[in-house]
Amino acid sequence: MKEIFLKFKGSKTVLEAEVINPNVFAGKKLSEIENLTVYHGNRRAKLGEFFDVEGSTSEDARELRIVVEGDLEKVKRIGENMSEGEILIKGNAGMHTGDFMSGGRIVVEGNVASFCATEMKGGEFIVKGDAGDYLGSAYRGNWIGMQGGLIVVEGNVGRESCAHMSGGKAIIRGTAGDFAGVHMRKGTIIIEGKANRAGAQMIGGTIVILTNVDPLPSFELVGEESDIEVDGERFSGTFLKYIGDKAELRAKGTLYIRK
Amino acid sequence: MKIILKNGYVYDPINNINGEVMDIFIKDGKIVNEFREKDAKVIDCKGKVVMPGAIDIHSHIAGGKVNTGRILRPEDHRRFVIARKFKNGKFFRSGAGFSVPSTRITGYLYAKMGYTMAFTPALPPLMARHTHEELSSIPIIDKGALTLMGNNWFVMKYLKAGEIEKCAAFAAWLLKAVKGYAIKVVNPGGGEAWGWGKNVTSLEDRVPYFDITPKEIIEGLMKVNEMLKLPHSEHLHTINLGRVGNYETTIKTMKLARGLENRDRHVLQITHAQFHSYGGESWKSFESKAYEVAKAVNKMKNVAIDVGFVTLDPTTTMTADGPMEYYLSSLTHLKWTNKDIELETAPGVTPYNYSPKSAVSSVQWAVGLELALLVEDPWRVMLTTDHPNGGPFIRYPRIIAWLMSRKYREDFMKNMNKAVEKRAIISSLDREYDLYEIAIITRASQARALGLKEKGHLGVGADADVAVYDINPEELNTAEYEKIERAFSNAYLTIKSGEIVVKEGEVVNEFYGKTYYVDVEVEEELMQEVERDLDYYFKRYYSVNLANYPVSLDYLTNPTKIERKIERVKVIK
Ligand SMILES: [Zn+2]
Numbered sequence: 001m002k003e004i005f006l007k008f009k010g011s012k013t014v015l016e017a018e019v020i021n022p023n024v025f026a027g028k029k030l031s032e033i034e035n036l037t038v039y040h041g042n043r044r045a046k047l048g049e050f051f052d053v054e055g056s057t058s059e060d061a062r063e064l065r066i067v068v069e070g071d072l073e074k075v076k077r078i079g080e081n082m083s084e085g086e087i088l089i090k091g092n093a094g095m096h097t098g099d100f101m102s103g104g105r106i107v108v109e110g111n112v113a114s115f116c117a118t119e120m121k122g123g124e125f126i127v128k129g130d131a132g133d134y135l136g137s138a139y140r141g142n143w144i145g146m147q148g149g150l151i152v153v154e155g156n157v158g159r160e161s162c163a164h165m166s167g168g169k170a171i172i173r174g175t176a177g178d179f180a181g182v183h184m185r186k187g188t189i190i191i192e193g194k195a196n197r198a199g200a201q202m203i204g205g206t207i208v209i210l211t212n213v214d215p216l217p218s219f220e221l222v223g224e225e226s227d228i229e230v231d232g233e234r235f236s237g238t239f240l241k242y243i244g245d246k247a248e249l250r251a252k253g254t255l256y257i258r259k
Numbered sequence: 260m261k262i263i264l265k266n267g268y269v270y271d272p273i274n275n276i277n278g279e280v281m282d283i284f285i286k287d288g289k290i291v292n293e294f295r296e297k298d299a300k301v302i303d304c305k306g307k308v309v310m311p312g313a314i315d316i317h318s319h320i321a322g323g324k325v326n327t328g329r330i331l332r333p334e335d336h337r338r339f340v341i342a343r344k345f346k347n348g349k350f351f352r353s354g355a356g357f358s359v360p361s362t363r364i365t366g367y368l369y370a371k372m373g374y375t376m377a378f379t380p381a382l383p384p385l386m387a388r389h390t391h392e393e394l395s396s397i398p399i400i401d402k403g404a405l406t407l408m409g410n411n412w413f414v415m416k417y418l419k420a421g422e423i424e425k426c427a428a429f430a431a432w433l434l435k436a437v438k439g440y441a442i443k444v445v446n447p448g449g450g451e452a453w454g455w456g457k458n459v460t461s462l463e464d465r466v467p468y469f470d471i472t473p474k475e476i477i478e479g480l481m482k483v484n485e486m487l488k489l490p491h492s493e494h495l496h497t498i499n500l501g502r503v504g505n506y507e508t509t510i511k512t513m514k515l516a517r518g519l520e521n522r523d524r525h526v527l528q529i530t531h532a533q534f535h536s537y538g539g540e541s542w543k544s545f546e547s548k549a550y551e552v553a554k555a556v557n558k559m560k561n562v563a564i565d566v567g568f569v570t571l572d573p574t575t576t577m578t579a580d581g582p583m584e585y586y587l588s589s590l591t592h593l594k595w596t597n598k599d600i601e602l603e604t605a606p607g608v609t610p611y612n613y614s615p616k617s618a619v620s621s622v623q624w625a626v627g628l629e630l631a632l633l634v635e636d637p638w639r640v641m642l643t644t645d646h647p648n649g650g651p652f653i654r655y656p657r658i659i660a661w662l663m664s665r666k667y668r669e670d671f672m673k674n675m676n677k678a679v680e681k682r683a684i685i686s687s688l689d690r691e692y693d694l695y696e697i698a699i700i701t702r703a704s705q706a707r708a709l710g711l712k713e714k715g716h717l718g719v720g721a722d723a724d725v726a727v728y729d730i731n732p733e734e735l736n737t738a739e740y741e742k743i744e745r746a747f748s749n750a751y752l753t754i755k756s757g758e759i760v761v762k763e764g765e766v767v768n769e770f771y772g773k774t775y776y777v778d779v780e781v782e783e784e785l786m787q788e789v790e791r792d793l794d795y796y797f798k799r800y801y802s803v804n805l806a807n808y809p810v811s812l813d814y815l816t817n818p819t820k821i822e823r824k825i826e827r828v829k830v831i832k
Contacts (some may be wrong), residue, residue, distance in 0.1 A: 141333035143593055143610075183592070203592050249589050 004055035008070025013041045018077035020086025026061035061085040098125045122149040133158035188231040204252035209257045219244035267304030270698040273716035277695045287722040288757035306731040312375025312724030314705035318646040321379045321393035323386035324577045324606040328359040328515045358574040358647040366398035367766045373726025373750035376401040383600040387437035391814040401772035406439030410450035412602040415469040418479040424828045427483040428789045431779040436809035438776040441491035445579035458582040463578035482831040490710025506548035509535040510555045524603030531567025531645035533627040546682035549629030565641035568627035570650025573612040581605040618678035632690045637699040656747035661694040665739035729750035771816035779823040
């Protein structure tokens with residue numbers, strides 16, 4: 001694995017840097033990488049203006065890891081559209097990190113802002129801290145959210161995570177804000193902590209909540225199950241099984257809540 | 260500016276010109292008699308097709324629900340973006356939206372295809388000011404708005420009471436007040452019933468409170484239309500749109516036109532007939548009944564249709580038929596919104612993805628084409644998609660190519676759900692439209708339907724709205740359908756009001772077109788009676804003052820009045 005190190009010099013204004021992507025870096029010299037375009041407010045700028053670039057490049061994106069260092073809360077769109085390789089973010093990351101990714105792996109050691117891993121199709125998106133709102137959801141207005149791949153958040157997530165989820169798996173170790181999995185069609189969400197109003201308007205897919213919470217009243221209790229297995233994951237204990245959201249026509253979503 | 264279009268193959272059905280090689284002379288915005296070439300701009304159109312500018316009689320391009328659609332669909336705007344452009348010392352503005360484009364690019368996109376006029380078909384009177392504000396920022400094309408009346412409280416009240424003269428006077432007042440062009444009826448009575456959580460499903464159903472039937476509303480307004488001698492016919496979206504097995508209602512609806520006549524045009528337009536030609540018992544047995552509907556149209560000489568083709572694209576549906584939109588959204592689980600307009604109408608909006616893989620969508624695609632191919636008289640057919648309901652208007656060139664090329668239809672069907680072969684008859688239809696027939700359904704029949712004598716043809720005195728396409732009829736091979744589609748997508752030349760606005764598919768000039776509206780004067784005593792009612796009901800039920808209701812001409816670009824003077828409103832029995 002070849003590594004490229006990007007050290008953030010800071011910026012007062014928001015920076016859009018979708019070029020930080022192994023697919024884009026592959027086959028480029030360090031000087032070419034420094035010359036890539038980023039958007040600084042309404043101005044075009046060069047990546048090198050905002051980042052020190054070091055390390056060694058590769059022809060093959062699969063053999064490339066980009067390590068980004070610094071407080072990147074104001075840097076948006078890192079890893080957007082990536083399909084191969086790795087990005088390691090040592091710090092917090094801004095909005096739209098990992099949007100539309102279809103493969104490869106992004107690891108964020110800090111927190112991520114809202115609208116990250118939007119409409120993700122494949123790959124892995126790992127967050128050691130917390131995530132903002134709309135993690136793995138559909139982009140504004142759209143009705144197809146995450147379609148494949150894996151999201152893992154060690155901390156808490158904000159509201160409407162995995163909205164319109166249509167495939168893939170998301171594991172949330174902490175608490176989920178309101179409406180996790182709203183409008184869900186397919187896929188799996190596992191929430192270890194509390195989750196309020198999870199699965200509203202879902203018509204398919206499965207949500208497992210490992211903490212005892214009240215479901216929305218439009219979910220129908222169909223029975224109890226013990227030591228369940230969902231999407232390759234096993235969970236011990238007794239679970240209440242609900243079908244819903246019955247506010248929708250012919251809804252067949254499954255909601256497990258630990259008893 | 261003087262222009263001569265030299266040696267093109269001219270297709271001008273209103274003047275019976277079918278592909279003759281001719282010169283067209285343009286001066287001061289009009290088609291004129293021959294003049295000398297000196298100081299005129301001479302354009303060589305050899306080997307090219309020359310047609311009048313195309314007309315779209317039914318396209319939701321402005322108004323309350325169109326804007327509601329834009330707000331509802333940011334993702335539609337994200338997928339289709341046109342950047343600002345600098346050309347000939349002018350800035351052409353940016354815009355976005357595949358199925359609900361923003362106003363400015365609506366004008367550009369129409370002009371690019373050789374279209375020079377489009378009417379928005381569902382003006383809710385109370386939203387008239389807003390609708391005209393949107394229309395007034397659509398450049399290049401001429402415009403107009405059909406006015407919703409089929410669920411209007413005054414209309415239902417007068418018709419129920421048998422006061423058809425008053426209904427006519429009210430319609431005249433309303434058209435003038437909102438600067439509307441024609442009587443549009445959508446799901447008559449159903450919109451009002453929706454306010455009570457209900458709908459109407461047969462022509463004999465009774466509308467809550469008003470106790471009137473859809474049949475009585477349709478017939479009443481058809482008579483009102485002729486009593487006022489309006490340029491266009493009643494423009495009717497009948498009940499049960501989009502419902503399985505609705506074709507019988509459609510045929511029954513057409514029969515309501517029996518006995519009524521107009522010398523210049525049909526008396527009833529069944530709009531987006533495609534959405535009303537469905538058979539089957541349930542969605543599982545959904546099938547085309549285009550054959551039956553076309554047969555009825557062939558018999559009823561005083562009825563015309565605009566097709567409302569389905570183009571198999573992801574689009575936005577929007578109709579004044581609120582309950583239908585709600586029903587559709589509950590099937591798709593997609594977002595939906597309603598826009599209640601007080602005493603007048605209640606449109607709904609929801610996205611819809613017509614997928615070629617879906618049995619229902621692929622049959623709907625066939626239904627539209629079958630209607631166009633089976634109705635024998637092209638003068639009673641108009642090309643529309645009910646934009647954006649069946650698909651966006653930018654797909655018209657593709658529809659033209661489907662109609663002209665059997666091969667295109669066959670190739671397109673290869674990737675479609677097999678239902679299209681079993682539950683529709685499209686694959687057995689050999690007919691291919693020729694350029695003359697295309698000119699009829701995209702220009703001539705639409706101009707005639709609108710009753711606009713200066714439009715849709717290239718005779719002396721006509722408005723100089725002209726489209727030139729890079730197609731050589733002598734070498735036309737309908738198996739090469741991509742060429743047809745490309746040529747109609749990118750007009751070689753679009754001339755609007757005698758000025759060149761598009762060159763080789765690119766907009767090069769812009770200004771504002773005319774906005775047509777109807778002004779009918781009826782006898783004073785009758786109008787006074789209606790005004791007393793207006794006063795009373797506006798005070799009681801409307802949220803706006805009567806004086807603030809009419810739209811002034813300041814809101815219209817180049818307002819163009821079609822006048823009628825009725826000495827004495829005569830009841831048609
Ligand atoms: Zn319509």
